[in-house]
Amino acid sequence: MLAMLASAPSNAATPQQEKMKTCNADATAQSLTGDMRKAFMRKCLKAKPATQQDKMKTCNADASAQTLKGDERKAYMSDCLKKK
Structure with a gap:
């Protein structure tokens, strides 16, 4: 078996x-x-995946740069955190 x-x-x-x-x-x-x-492949394969905290920081900064607020910001954050 x-x-x-x-x-x-x-x-x-x-x-x-x-x-x-x-x-x-x-x-x-x-x-x-x-x-x-x-060189790119070596660097890419060695890169560690982003932690949830790192994703949150990046997405939050992007949303702030776009001056998103309310439901629009929530939708952006949700989509961003799923992608990255």
Whole structure:
């Protein structure tokens, strides 16, 4: 039974695979090649994910810069925190 579980393919991507996919797409979007692409990928893959507190600070600063208030600010913050 264990052997069957170990050999069963997993369709879910690991967090590292997801990070690689995202970094690769970003490098492609920036048209990076050669050493520039390698450097970008190395930095991107080593980057730690932002904490919720970091996201909140960034989104809050962006909302303030746009002088959003009330429901508009709440909607922006909700969307921003989901994306980043």
